[in-house]
Amino acid sequence: MPSVAGYVKKAEEQKIPISQVILAEQSREQEQPREVLEEKMRQMLQVMQESAREGENPELRSHSGLTGGAASKVMERARQGESLCGPYFGKAVARALAVSECNACMGRIVAAPTAGSCGILPAALLTIMEEKGLSEEKAVMGLFTAAGIGTVIASNATVSGAQGGCQAEVGSASAMAAAAIVEMMGGTPQMCANACAIALKNVLGLVCDPVAGLVEVPCVKRNAMGVVNALAAAEMALAGVESVIPADEVILAMKRVGNTLPATLRETAEGGLADTPTGRSIAQTFFQQEIR
Template sequence: MKYDSIAEIVRLAEESGKNISDLVIEEQALSLETTQEEIFNRMKKALEVMKEAVLEGVDPDKRSASGLTGGSAYKMKKQVDGGRNICGKIFGEAMVKALAVSQTNACMGRIVAAPTAGSCGILPGALLTIMEDRGLDDDTVVKALFTASAFGMVIANNASISGAEGGCQAECGSASAMAAAALVEMCGGSPQMASDACAISLKNILGLVCDPVAGLVEIPCIKRNAMGVANAFVGAELALAGIESAIPADEVILAMKKIGNSMPSALRETAEGGLAATPTGRELCKRVFG
């Protein structure tokens, strides 16, 4: 199986009557000349790191070395635990986890780049929340991570997952698309629904620039992870309801690549434009670096 077309992956899954995750596990075991059990256990370790990153990130006293960020996940958790958040427990918990993992990254903790460090909170935020809400076991989430990885590989091979190359659409956008596809499989949706979820989530975030204040993966990156997990839920919810993407996932990915190529360098992780170039953004940069 090649990771150059989501349509082809969906076709293979439908013809074999298997989940996308099953195909990926089989292919990876053959490609890496090891057992499926070994491949599965490697991904299971990644899941454990995600869980640990959530726990570390909700520490109310943890701050990044720059002093720019910290404590957001704890504040959000207090809001959710107190039943005061607007969108209910599931959505609130997902934002808590997305913020927590992103803050762990900003504090130089151990995270899983999923697919990048800057977008590391979206997948765990989405998957771990649904896992807890539905009482799913670790193995179900591990399989969903394989599905996410397949979609991520196609995006990486045909476009980019790098903010420096394609803007934040390539980071938080790709992570949202991967998480949406994984959520669909976790919730019993079909391979085609996973493809539609991926396409919808990626379409929603096309054109998002990468403009980190002071060049650090903190502002606005951490809050964009909270936005990204919301976007993943939107894509998954719509697809699971039978709502299709008018533009196929593979075409959305190519559109993202063309948009990224059109972006000026100031909006591709250089901290020369966007929010980084605002008066407050420049003042924060001076505060950190003098």
């Protein structure tokens, strides 16, 4: 089984970033030259850029009418320099909303790792590229680091909300993004592992409770939380703050927490926000419309 510690060790031994370890390993496993894989990842980044643009459309609305248009409001505020924590923060939140709203409105997205959590990586990477003036190349390599963390989580735990709750989707995406940001900002492999661990620890236990079973409420806004959490974790890790619990142990803890979550809180739309008076009433109205 792959492990975060394993990747960190290899990266430290060879004095290369985690992304290069992942790229070399994938090139061997998939029997493809590195350039081919890099190009494929670049295409993923391009689709992410397109989804972020599409999601900023103020007129965008989902079929149910529950989501759409939030990204445009937040981006407007950020562009006018009114964002609480500076433009980077406002734009990251807006892009997480944009890509998630694009998804909710049947736009084209990259599942990263899932459709429900597709806003977090694009928000983190595209915004850091823009604000810090980093190259596309750096972002592509950031995606390989994120993917490496994602494969560890998928192999040792789960990235499915139906199995592990929202912590497995938004939590995993947040941990992947945190590690990617650290590497893009020049942090060490161990700092990437710390960022991954901190981000995932912060959302342990987060339940999957979609209103009416749709990938909209609360999923879209949880993507915004996911990118903010990734930034906080990356900020701590880059400053040299360490995670007391190592990343691989956090991942296993996430799996065990997921296993103990009742089925009502794992994507069945029977608990949490789905089971509030407003949540139930939305579901009822929506199902009546469906039948008609």
